[in-house]
Each structure stands twice: as C-alpha cells, then as structure tokens.
Amino acid sequence: MSERPYVIDEMISAKAIAARIEELCVAIREEFRDTDKLVVVGLLRGSFVFIADLVRELDLPVEVDFLEASSYGDSMESSREVRILKDLRGQIEGRDVLVVEDIVDTGHTLKHVVGLLESRNPGRLRTIALLDKPSRRETDVTADWIGFSIPDEFVVGYGIDYAQRNRNLPYIGKVRFPDS
Ligand SMILES: O=P(O)(O)OC[C@H]1O[C@H](OP(=O)(O)OP(=O)(O)O)[C@H](O)[C@@H]1O
Numbered sequence: 001m002s003e004r005p006y007v008i009d010e011m012i013s014a015k016a017i018a019a020r021i022e023e024l025c026v027a028i029r030e031e032f033r034d035t036d037k038l039v040v041v042g043l044l045r046g047s048f049v050f051i052a053d054l055v056r057e058l059d060l061p062v063e064v065d066f067l068e069a070s071s072y073g074d075s076m077e078s079s080r081e082v083r084i085l086k087d088l089r090g091q092i093e094g095r096d097v098l099v100v101e102d103i104v105d106t107g108h109t110l111k112h113v114v115g116l117l118e119s120r121n122p123g124r125l126r127t128i129a130l131l132d133k134p135s136r137r138e139t140d141v142t143a144d145w146i147g148f149s150i151p152d153e154f155v156v157g158y159g160i161d162y163a164q165r166n167r168n169l170p171y172i173g174k175v176r177f178p179d180s
C-alpha cells in the first residue's frame with residue numbers, strides 16, 4: 001500500500017455513470033434480445049459495482065458469473081502478466097457471453113480474458129468496459145461498448161482501486177499527488 005499522500009478529484013459523477021448505463025443497456029438489450037439466457041461475466045475485482053448496476057438495468061434473463069484476473073497488484077503500472085485467480089463456475093460453450101470490465105488501460109487484461117473465453121467456443125462474445133484509456137493501449141483490443149473514454153489519469157472509485165482502497169467511492173475520481 002502506498003505511503004505517499006494523495007487526494008482524489010471527482011472526474012465522473014455517480015449521476016453521470018447511472019445515465020450512461022441506461023444508454024448502454026438500450027444497445028445491449030437490442031444486441032441480445034433473441035438470446036435465451038445471457039451469461040454476464042464480471043472481471044473481479046474491479047467490475048463488481050459496474051456489473052451490479054448493469055444487470056439490474058439490463059432487464060434481460062441473465063446468468064451472472066465471475067472470473068478474477070489480476071495484473072496490477074498494489075502498483076499504478078501493469079505487470080503485463082495477467083494471472084487468473086478464479087475461473088468461471090459455469091460452462092460457456094455455445095452460450096452468448098457479455099464480458100464486463102471496469103477499465104481498459106494497456107488492454108492486457110481484456111485481451112487475455114477474451115482469448116481464454118474464445119478458446120471455450122462460446123456463441124456471441126461481446127465486451128463492455130465502463131472506462132477506456134486509449135492513449136495507454138499496448139494491445140489491439142477494444143471493448144464493444146464503452147461508458148467513457150478518459151485521459152491518461154490513474155482513476156479510482158465505483159469498484160476501481162488504488163492498492164485495494166477507494167473501491168467504495170460512488171463516483172470515478174482521479175488520483176493526484178499534491179507533493180509533485
Ligand atoms: O488494461 P489493463 O492495463 O490490463 O488494466 C485493466 C485492469 O486492471 C485492473 O485490474 P487489477 O489487475 O488491478 O485487478 P482488480 O480488478 O482486482 O483491481 C482493472 O480492474 C482491469 O481489470
């Protein structure tokens with residue numbers, strides 16, 4: 001955990017997030033309207049708040065499953081090594097799947113997870129990320145739906161952490177070090 005003091009400046013309000021989720025759900029409902037039971041896969045830990053709001057707004061028959069992937073540890077830099085700490089509980093072969101990611105930064109996490117899930121021969125596999133930081137991308141991955149495209153700032157809140165803290169903030173904020 002970081003000892004260096006930091007402050008958090010609000011970047012995206014809880015209200016703006018809720019409004020954007022409503023818009024995203026219109027498009028997702030349209031895409032999956034003929035699907036029997038969509039498997040919505042949350043990437044832990046960061047997506048736990050987003051997936052909770054998303055599935056409630058989606059109003060479709062869904063099964064919710066989780067996969068835990070980690071590459072940052074307590075750092076602000078990706079290790080570029082994605083470790084799968086918890087696999088899905090269910091099978092996805094032939095099933096339509098929506099992968100829910102909190103943020104796509106370098107893209108290593110989403111790329112790795114999509115590759116892993118594709119190898120299990122799902123039906124349609126689509127991805128959604130609440131936040132996208134395109135200027136930091138190191139891979140050729142893009143989510144099918146994006147909540148907000150953001151500049152190169154380290155963000156926290158709404159499920160997203162810095163050294164495991166701040167996940168419980170209701171908004172997205174950027175981390176700032178006043179001493180630098
Ligand atoms: O595009 P990338 O550079 O790969 O970064 C995105 C990933 O980094 C964070 O996960 P982290 O490894 O911190 O685990 P966590 O979700 O448990 O916080 C975040 O939740 C994304 O899953």
Ligand code: HPA
Pocket residue numbers: 072103105106153154155156160161162
């Ligand atoms: O901006 C970020 N904040 C927290 N975790 C992250 N993982 C990738 N990018 C970020």
